[in-house]
Amino acid sequence: MSLDEVRQFFAVLDLRERVIGGLAVLAGMRPGEIFALTRSRTESEFANIQQRVYRGEIDTPKTFKSRRLAALGDGLLVWIRQWKEMLPDRGRHGWLLPSEKLTTPLAKDNCWRRHVAPKLKEVGLEWVNFQVLRRTHSSLLDDLGVDPQVRADQMGHGVDVNQNDYTKASLERRKEAVNALERAVGLDVM
Numbered sequence: 226m227s228l229d230e231v232r233q234f235f236a237v238l239d240l241r242e243r244v245i246g247g248l249a250v251l252a253g254m255r256p257g258e259i260f261a262l263t264r265s266r267t268e269s270e271f272a273n274i275q276q277r278v279y280r281g282e283i284d285t286p287k288t289f290k291s292r293r294l295a296a297l298g299d300g301l302l303v304w305i306r307q308w309k310e311m312l313p314d315r316g317r318h319g320w321l322l323p324s325e326k327l328t329t330p331l332a333k334d335n336c337w338r339r340h341v342a343p344k345l346k347e348v349g350l351e352w353v354n355f356q357v358l359r360r361t362h363s364s365l366l367d368d369l370g371v372d373p374q375v376r377a378d379q380m381g382h383g384v385d386v387n388q389n390d391y392t393k394a395s396l397e398r399r400k401e402a403v404n405a406l407e408r409a410v411g412l413d414v415m
Contacts, residue, residue: 226250226361227395230350237344244308245322245336247301248272249358253366253380254295256355258286260330265317267305271296274381278330291381363391368398 226234231250235243248259257277266273271294277286286292297305305321312319314327322331333355345351359380366376377387394402407413 226350226353226357226365228365230353231361231365233348234345234350234353237348238341240304240308240311241322242336242341242344244301244304246341246358247304248297249355250361251298251301252295253359253362253376255287255291255359255381256333257284258291258295258381260322260333262321263317264309264312264315264319264321267297267309267321268317270302278333281332283330286381288382290383293378293381295379295381360391360393363387364393364395367392368395 234246234250238246245259248254248262249256252272254272254274255277257279258272258274261276261278261283262272262274266275274286274291274293274295277284277291309321312321312323314320314323319327320330322336323329324331337354342351345353363376363380366379367373373384373388373392376392377384380387380391
């Protein structure tokens with residue numbers, strides 16, 4: 226996604242879905258990590274990722290590197306605090322994204338299908354999913370010049386996986402690169 230598409234993504238979502246999307250695209254978290262968060266695991270400026278939801282069950286994170294503290298930006302923290310104020314379960318160990326029963330986490334597929342996908346379709350972003358959000362996180366951070374190790378640590382994997390599987394250079398950066406090459410070989414058209 227481009228920066229404009231990310232802005233459009235957040236503009237059409239309600240608060241709960243902005244929190245979910247923010248944890249994915251701004252903090253680079255996997256959906257299983259997002260839906261397994263409790264209130265206590267988001268009490269600071271980071272998400273303490275020690276568990277995930279996998280096939281409806283609470284499980285350990287995907288890899289050793291997945292157990293981590295994922296930094297949360299100031300804007301995302303505001304959304305999280307606003308969302309927590311609306312939750313009926315104020316206990317530290319209550320789910321950040323509870324189901325209607327409050328005793329289990331919200332189901333990601335149901336949430337996406339019912340609350341996110343219809344709004345994205347209205348604005349032409351129906352192709353966006355959690356994988357796109359995570360790749361967008363990595364790619365936009367790369368565009369901003371963020372160190373590959375920082376990106377990898379934030380997302381819970383190695384630099385090689387981050388660079389080779391998640392990070393895609395934007396068309397604008399590729400255009401700048403080929404123009405720089407043209408200038409280097411003496412093909413200045415301007």
